[in-house]
Amino acid sequence: MSVPAPVPAATPAAVTVRVPAKVNVQLAVGAARPDGFHDLANVFLAVGLYDEVTVTESDELRITCSGPDAGQVPLDRTNLAARAALALAGRRGIDPAVHIHIAKDIPVAGGMAGGSADGAGALLACDRLWQAGASRAELLSICAELGSDVPFSLVGGAALGTGRGEQLRTLEAGGTFHWVFAVADGGLSTPAVYGEFDRLNEGVRVPEPTASEALLAALAKGDAEALAATLANDLQPAALSLRPSLRDTLEAGRAAGALAGLVSGSGPTTAFLVGDGDTAEKVAQALTASGTCRTARAAVAPALGATVV
Numbered sequence: 210m211s212v213p214a215p216v217p218a219a220t221p222a223a224v225t226v227r228v229p230a231k232v233n234v235q236l237a238v239g240a241a242r243p244d245g246f247h248d249l250a251n252v253f254l255a256v257g258l259y260d261e262v263t264v265t266e267s268d269e270l271r272i273t274c275s276g277p278d279a280g281q282v283p284l285d286r287t288n289l290a291a292r293a294a295l296a297l298a299g300r301r302g303i304d305p306a307v308h309i310h311i312a313k314d315i316p317v318a319g320g321m322a323g324g325s326a327d328g329a330g331a332l333l334a335c336d337r338l339w340q341a342g343a344s345r346a347e348l349l350s351i352c353a354e355l356g357s358d359v360p361f362s363l364v365g366g367a368a369l370g371t372g373r374g375e376q377l378r379t380l381e382a383g384g385t386f387h388w389v390f391a392v393a394d395g396g397l398s399t400p401a402v403y404g405e406f407d408r409l410n411e412g413v414r415v416p417e418p419t420a421s422e423a424l425l426a427a428l429a430k431g432d433a434e435a436l437a438a439t440l441a442n443d444l445q446p447a448a449l450s451l452r453p454s455l456r457d458t459l460e461a462g463r464a465a466g467a468l469a470g471l472v473s474g475s476g477p478t479t480a481f482l483v484g485d486g487d488t489a490e491k492v493a494q495a496l497t498a499s500g501t502c503r504t505a506r507a508a509v510a511p512a513l514g515a516t517v518v
């Protein structure tokens with residue numbers, strides 16, 4: 210009896226990956242290192258606002274982007290999605306001839322790791338499209354080369370990032386947290402915000418960054434009120450110094466019923482932790498009506514990391 214020849218696995222024509230935004234529930238920043246980066250204790254939480262990255266075979270590497278902020282996204286090889294494709298292709302000796310389409314819903318230059326999400330998403334999508342078979346460890350190592358926030362975009366959930374934020378330890382998040390994000394007009398440059406942190410701390414001995422035990426316990430218990438009491442961002446004074454109007458947004462969110470508010474990462478998006486989904490809708494409407502932000506969006510956390518859809 211003849212045995213049928215094994216059917217080779219079909220090469221997918223297109224792969225789409227969904228990747229979440231992040232908020233930093235604690236961002237403890239140390240002194241500037243000799244390489245210009247800062248050591249961090251960075252407690253990341255993935256939130257349910259997503260970009261979708263679709264990769265298709267093409268005759269050359271090209272990028273397109275859709276969504277309300279698409280005009281602010283670079284479409285050349287500086288795009289983190291293009292850099293991710295080039296990094297994997299370079300390691301495998303593959304021609305990086307793909308069309309990468311980014312359906313962008315994460316605010317651009319908003320401190321929510323939108324570019325990092327696209328880098329992680331394109332990397333996973335190219336790995337599947339090319340059947341490159343990269344291990345999780347190799348994917349994480351390429352992510353770390355692309356940027357400090359990129360490894361977390363791949364893994365999602367909740368994690369503590371040390372080093373420059375790229376060395377991750379998974380954290381337990383014991384429940385659903387409800388958030389509202391106030392999106393500002395225009396972005397803030399991440400290096401400029403770290404530069405302002407250095408300027409504000411000139412002559413000050415900056416302590417070693419450490420994660421707060423009380424914050425980690427609140428996260429593990431799923432206790433929103435306890436988490437609200439411990440939220441902390443060492444970049445917030447720098448972001449407020451560069452964009453003083455964010456104080457009005459923070460005040461408007463608190464007045465509307467948020468448990469607490471803070472600048473998300475390097476800003477200028479501000480993040481508000483609220484008690485439940487109904488309050489989230491109410492706070493989002495109040496923030497939008499307040500005139501202190503461009504728009505406000507409700508989202509839940511934790512969210513899954515980069516996922517093939």
Ligand SMILES: C[C@](O)(CO)[C@H](O)COP(=O)(O)OP(=O)(O)OC[C@H]1O[C@@H](n2ccc(N)nc2=O)[C@H](O)[C@@H]1O
Binds near residue numbers: 236246374403475
């Ligand atoms: C503010 C955060 O979003 C918080 O998660 C991140 O720390 C920023 O991560 P990112 O955007 O991926 O940053 P990278 O692309 O790695 O670095 C951009 C620039 O930010 C500054 N940077 C970034 C990370 C870090 N730990 N220290 C730094 O000083 C450096 O000036 C660096 O040149």
Ligand SMILES: Nc1ncnc2c1ncn2[C@@H]1O[C@H](COP(=O)(O)OP(=O)(O)OP(=O)(O)O)[C@@H](O)[C@H]1O
Binds near residue numbers: 323
């Ligand atoms: N795929 C991308 N999407 C958006 N911006 C990108 C992308 N690739 C490169 N960039 C560049 O990166 C800059 C920062 O964009 P991004 O949306 O990642 O900021 P961010 O959310 O503040 O980042 P982070 O929170 O990681 O500091 C943009 O102004 C843009 O020039």
